[in-house]
Amino acid sequence: MSTTAWMITLQFAGVNALFALAIYASLWTGVLSLAPVFFGAVSAFTFGYVAGTLGLSPFLGLLLGAVLGAGLGALTAGLLIRLDSHYLAMATIAMVLIGRVLILNLPAEYTGGATGTLVPGDLGTWAWLIGTLVVAAYVMARLAGSRFGLAADAVREDPAVAETLAISPRRIQFIGMIISGALGGVAGILQSSFLQYIGPDTFYTHLGFVTLAAVVLGGAFHWLGPIVGAIVFTILPELLREPMGEYDRVVTGVLLVLIIIYMPRGLVDVRRLRLVRSRWWRPKGGGPEPGGPDPRDPQPVVRAEVVS
Amino acid sequence: MTELAVDIVGLTKAFGGLKAVDDVTIQVPPRRIHGILGPNGAGKTTVLNMVSGFIQADTGRIDVFGDDVTRLKPFQIARRGVARTYQNIRLFPGLTVLETVVAGAYMQRSSTIAGAILMSPTERRERREMRERAADLLDKVGCRAPHSALAETLSYGDQRRVEIARALATSPKVLLLDEPTAGMNDVESEEVGRLLVELRELGLTLILIEHNMRLVEEFCETVSVMNSGALLAEGAPTWCLEQDEVKEAYFGKRSDAARIATLRRARRGPGGS
Ligand SMILES: Nc1ncnc2c1ncn2[C@@H]1O[C@H](COP(=O)(O)OP(=O)(O)O)[C@@H](O)[C@H]1O
Ligand SMILES: [Mg+2]
Numbered sequence: 001m002s003t004t005a006w007m008i009t010l011q012f013a014g015v016n017a018l019f020a021l022a023i024y025a026s027l028w029t030g031v032l033s034l035a036p037v038f039f040g041a042v043s044a045f046t047f048g049y050v051a052g053t054l055g056l057s058p059f060l061g062l063l064l065g066a067v068l069g070a071g072l073g074a075l076t077a078g079l080l081i082r083l084d085s086h087y088l089a090m091a092t093i094a095m096v097l098i099g100r101v102l103i104l105n106l107p108a109e110y111t112g113g114a115t116g117t118l119v120p121g122d123l124g125t126w127a128w129l130i131g132t133l134v135v136a137a138y139v140m141a142r143l144a145g146s147r148f149g150l151a152a153d154a155v156r157e158d159p160a161v162a163e164t165l166a167i168s169p170r171r172i173q174f175i176g177m178i179i180s181g182a183l184g185g186v187a188g189i190l191q192s193s194f195l196q197y198i199g200p201d202t203f204y205t206h207l208g209f210v211t212l213a214a215v216v217l218g219g220a221f222h223w224l225g226p227i228v229g230a231i232v233f234t235i236l237p238e239l240l241r242e243p244m245g246e247y248d249r250v251v252t253g254v255l256l257v258l259i260i261i262y263m264p265r266g267l268v269d270v271r272r273l274r275l276v277r278s279r280w281w282r283p284k285g286g287g288p289e290p291g292g293p294d295p296r297d298p299q300p301v302v303r304a305e306v307v308s
Numbered sequence: 309m310t311e312l313a314v315d316i317v318g319l320t321k322a323f324g325g326l327k328a329v330d331d332v333t334i335q336v337p338p339r340r341i342h343g344i345l346g347p348n349g350a351g352k353t354t355v356l357n358m359v360s361g362f363i364q365a366d367t368g369r370i371d372v373f374g375d376d377v378t379r380l381k382p383f384q385i386a387r388r389g390v391a392r393t394y395q396n397i398r399l400f401p402g403l404t405v406l407e408t409v410v411a412g413a414y415m416q417r418s419s420t421i422a423g424a425i426l427m428s429p430t431e432r433r434e435r436r437e438m439r440e441r442a443a444d445l446l447d448k449v450g451c452r453a454p455h456s457a458l459a460e461t462l463s464y465g466d467q468r469r470v471e472i473a474r475a476l477a478t479s480p481k482v483l484l485l486d487e488p489t490a491g492m493n494d495v496e497s498e499e500v501g502r503l504l505v506e507l508r509e510l511g512l513t514l515i516l517i518e519h520n521m522r523l524v525e526e527f528c529e530t531v532s533v534m535n536s537g538a539l540l541a542e543g544a545p546t547w548c549l550e551q552d553e554v555k556e557a558y559f560g561k562r563s564d565a566a567r568i569a570t571l572r573r574a575r576r577g578p579g580g581s
Contacts, residue, residue, distance in 0.1 A: 138425075139425050142424050142425045142426075142427060143421070143424055143425065145407075145435070146419060146421075146424035146431070146435075147414065147417040147419045147424065147434075148421055148424065149424070150403075150407060150410055150411040150414070151411065151414050153400060153402060153403060153407070153411065154400055154403075154411045154414075157400040157401055157402060157403070158398055158400060160362065160382070161394075161398045161400070162411075163361075163381065163382035163383045163386070164360050164361070164362070164382050164383070164385075164386050164390075164391065164392055165383075165386060165391075165411060165412045165414055165474070165477075165478055166383050166386035166387045166414055166415045166478055167383055167414050168381075168383045169383075175421065221402055270402070271401065271402045271458065274404065274456075274457070274458045275458060275461065277456070277457075278454070278456075278457040278458055278461045279461075
């Protein structure tokens with residue numbers, strides 16, 4: 001691959017990492033949502049329209065994406081959080097589909113319809129991309145271990161137990177969707193600025209699939225996971241394209257399946273690290289014996305009976 | 309009359325055709341250690357599930373310190389000072405021992421998203437205090453496992469202790485314990501018993517489901533005995549265990565007072581307490 005092609009691939013990897021972080025933000029609270037793709041689309045087309053008619057500084061453009069995305073995230077959460085997880089996921093996929101219909105059918109002066117629309121490219125630089133990514137990663141890293149972060153962990157791992165710790169799952173998921181929205185909005189702005197031309201297929205199911213796969217592959221339990229996943233999942237198909245030709249998709253697909261089976265928590269797996277570490281501390285193990293009696297089994301009716 | 313800590317009146321819950329809990333009334337004054345006894349399937353866990361809001365009662369009413377909590381959501385009940393542990397240990401798979409307990413302190417923290425992102429001095433102080441408090445609670449419940457180990461890798465005894473520490477982190481007024489000594493040996497069980505007394509001294513009201521009769525007699529001031537969803541007997545543990553219906557529920561028709569007495573002696577062991 002030429003250097004230019006590499007640069008472009010890496011830029012896409014960076015933007016995908018932002019989208020993946022957006023998906024991660026809601027998944028952290030136990031909500032599987034592809035809505036960030038829709039938030040990205042709305043932000044990008046709004047950005048294109050506003051920048052085209054009024055002009056917009058790059059920083060204001062990003063701010064617009066974050067605020068618009070966060071607002072849409074709140075709105076989506078308000079409408080959808082009550083749904084069960086599967087229906088919620090499907091509803092967000094529907095949002096992505098509806099987004100395309102809207103883009104095609106809104107008056108052409110807003111979205112450009114089927115031909116698409118032009119977007120200023122001044123945000124499409126390495127500096128803006130890396131700067132945004134660093135800020136996003138920093139925010140997620142700071143939130144890990146915070147009051148919100150631990151509550152999100154708890155809600156995701158066992159919402160019923162979290163609730164008996166006085167945590168309101170809905171509230172935590174609402175906050176997660178707002179963060180997810182802000183990240184998705186910003187990612188959409190950067191995406192459009194790199195492409196300088198956006199159409200009905202720019203923010204569509206393919207982007208949703210790639211970024212969701214990035215989260216699954218990279219690991220959905222640590223902020224580093226989506227970033228690593230997005231980089232691997234964007235670069236790998238490009239690397240495979242020359243030797244494999246059109247079979248690159250098959251290889252990435254198989255890889256994804258293998259990772260889901262053998263590394264269900266993804267490449268960045270903090271739990272595995274911690275497990276290894278706890279084993280290292282207590283080589284003899286004071287932990288539950290694999291074959292030992294499981295006290296979680298129903299107890300004998302009266303324990304005193306055992307002695308008789 | 310002083311206000312009851314937990315006032316359960318006429319509680320009923322059916323699963324399909326099965327009446328898991330049938331018109332149960334349990335009244336527990338503040339600072340009491342109250343046991344719920346009964347054979348497996350008696351409906352004990354279901355009662356705790358309704359008090360903590362895990363499941364909704366069909367009929368009946370539950371008041372906690374005078375507040376009707378019958379139709380509240382679990383987090384609202386938790387905010388009124390009810391915490392619990394689980395018969396089937398339920399820890400968060402990805403969290404360490406310390407994180408698990410800090411997660412329980414959700415309402416004890418005031419930090420905001422912005423504060424966390426900017427790492428404000430308040431946030432820093434709060435994180436430190438929360439870690440210290442969690443470590444203190446783990447000490448109090450007698451968990452000596454490394455705090456940075458995954459909670460799920462601990463021995464069952466320690467897992468139960470972490471669950472208690474997590475529940476205590478919510479600063480509860482009422483603590484519900486579902487078979488807290490299951491899987492523990494006599495020495496460990498005795499430690500749990502002493503912890504109960506210590507917590508009572510701190511002002512907590514404790515309701516526990518327990519199968520270890522020696523522990524019940526030693527530490528519970530009152531008990532309710534259930535069988536097939538209904539209340540069989542209530543009162544002092546020793547008295548309750550003498551009742552024919554109770555013996556029958558536990559040992560079937562062949563039951564005799566002598567057998568329980570023998571068991572009790574055997575349980576205490578030579579030169580027992
Ligand atoms: N969620 C549930 N769905 C259906 N049946 C249940 C449920 N929880 C408990 N039961 C049934 O209710 C009865 C009482 O159960 P439980 O309260 O767990 O008894 P205990 O804790 O006294 O052993 C049992 O027959 C049990 O199978
Ligand atoms: Mg039970």
